[in-house]
Amino acid sequence: MKFSILSGILANALSVAGVVLWDGRFNEFTSSTDLNNWSWGNQVGPYQYYIHGSSPVTSYVNLSPDYKNPADMGSRQGAKITLDNTAYWNGQNMRRTELIPQTTAPINQGKVWYHFSLMRKDTNAPATTREHQIAFFESHFTELKSGWLSGAPGVSDPLLRWCVGGSTKWSTEWVAGVWHNVAYEIDFSANTVGFWHSTGGDPLIQVVAPVSASTSSNGADWHVGVLELPRDGYPDTTEDYYWSGVYIENGSLSKGVSGPDSVPDPGPSSTTTSSKPVSTTFKTTTTTKSDQTSALPSSTRTTTLITTDHTTGISSSSTRTSSSAISSTSAVGCLASQWSQCGGVNWSGCKACAAPYTCKYQNDWYSQCL
Template identity: 60%
Template sequence: MKFTLLSGLVAQALSVSAGSILWDGRFNDLTSATDLSKWSWSSQVGPYQYYIHGPSEVTSYVNLSPSFKNPADSGSSQGAKITLDKTAFWNGQTMRRTELIPQTTAAINKGKVFYHFSLMRKDTNAPALTREHQIAFFESHFTELKSGWQSGAAGTSDPLLRWCIGGQTKWSVNWDADVWHNVAYEIDFDANTVGFWHSTGSDALTQVIAPQAAGTSSNGADWHVGVLELPRDGYADATEDFYFSGVYIESGSITTSVAGPGSSSSNPGTPSAPSSSSAVPVKPSTSSASVAPVKPSTSSTSSSTTVAAVTSSAAPVKPSTSSASSSTTVAAVTSASAAPAVTTSKAGTKTCTRKSSAAPAATTSAGSCTAARYAQCGGKGFSGCTACASPYKCNKVNDWYSQCY
């Protein structure tokens, strides 16, 4: 009996904390969502970068509470409710989005790592079934969750929650209310593969999709914890809530218990102040699933390509060239934020560092100014520069976005 008890305790310990936490985003370090506003480009503190949101107060878009977490997630003191409301338009874009980015210098984009989170919705302020939502995605969209009607698909609505590689659905389930979906992306940045672990409620994670080839492009500052919703003509903007719990990244063996590793009082790799050495080297993907930086997929089966003016330190990223590519978000620097400077080492590795200077200022007339490479140059509701700096041309990606390349 003693042996059985001891064996059970050992097994429980191994399942609860199997790996090593690289970054802890479980909101344990935040007293309230207003703590997110302490972060800025000049004061990079806390577990998250907070800049992709609408113009209202932080509590319009993010709120924290113990009632927002998975009850089985004992490693978290609270969860987050991430909201899209009628004001949730960032940086003049036509898509609604509220997203958090890990603030860390840890090697979350190297080797084999596991990106953990749990996701839930309610019937109140439910995500629309008639519009595409991109959830917990990377800048190049090599893997992500999606919900709602997928751009370019037949019909008008879709009840599924999907896991995708390069826009191709690899797993799906009806997204019912009040069901916690526990997820881990198993990403091997060296092997260029992604696998999928999943469970519901308090059940332990199991690998439901073995690792598959993917263009695992990340600079360590481009995982979006939150949601981006693509616009769709004829469908009004309604308030939508997404609940997140148990957000962390680990290396080593995967933690399968939803209880998660023991609560941490600090976030490994999170600086208390900005540092010029905080840039994370970008590992260019060597997978055949990558293309030239930021060039949208030309696949005949691709869905609409969305370009986000992300003012993070991300270098231009490589979208997947899967036969059914997803809408792709790429970095476009605006004059309101620092432009990323890309340097190349002898080995050919790109490193992004934030510059204190803003991007080249445009004149007030859209017809007399030029947009830089990879910048937006057109689309519905766009009022900026429509001509591209030589030798680049303005290419239409979709009705909502044109880009210089």
């Protein structure tokens, strides 16, 4: 274990750091109940939290230093994301617990890397008899999958797979206790996606070179969590998925497990003084309303930049407000597949479903092909 941690630190020191566009490493959370601070009317924090069952947040998401990759020195804690017998969102027949990045950063532009580490245990292990979609985009152009793939022969499948457009490009047996470190290399301009992977504290290596993909994202549809497809004859069991080192960067790929920052932010519950003399944080709110003249919604975004000098304790802020119409051009001539999103406020992707599926309204923010 000590060697694994030291190798992770060395690999991180040797890697060229990229620029973090969005940081989802849970460093600013005191507990998972902080996720309740987010709502559509109060879009704060690094995550949108709305895809979950009807129980309290602690039934689905919990945080602890014990839940992170021990080699990840950039994270104070990791997350345990759970599916139980209440994890049915919005009346659907699929169990789901998912977090969505809350950010206005350009995470859906140019070449970017989506980072995370994933692990399972033998206790509350993910079922091998059902398909699980993990760390996926709404259009499912790339994702991890585990368990029996819907429509496949046989009864169960022990593999963890990386898929592009539903086709498996890499797989391995998903063994308990092994941390899988992943980076999706996504080039939204070139419409390609590649796969970087390692285990434990080892640096990332490219295991699948970029391949063509229908890269599609509105910047608010990457699902950090899991969706389990239903299967008759197989009762629900509680399943736990462990996450660490979740962030998105551009520039250069950070190959080390700890990411660009090897020393984590001590977080709001710590009394340790930050070694950084100045820090900046963003608070962004977005208001959407219908534009009766163009039949397109319009969005007004207010971004407040807060700069804090830790030496003097003095903070200053500046605010910028912008308005824009939300384009619907990407929806023209586009058909969404089964289970994919097909509508909702701010949705600019496919608005029609491939046969025989139809777009079913779930709420103002989400419609799905069912």
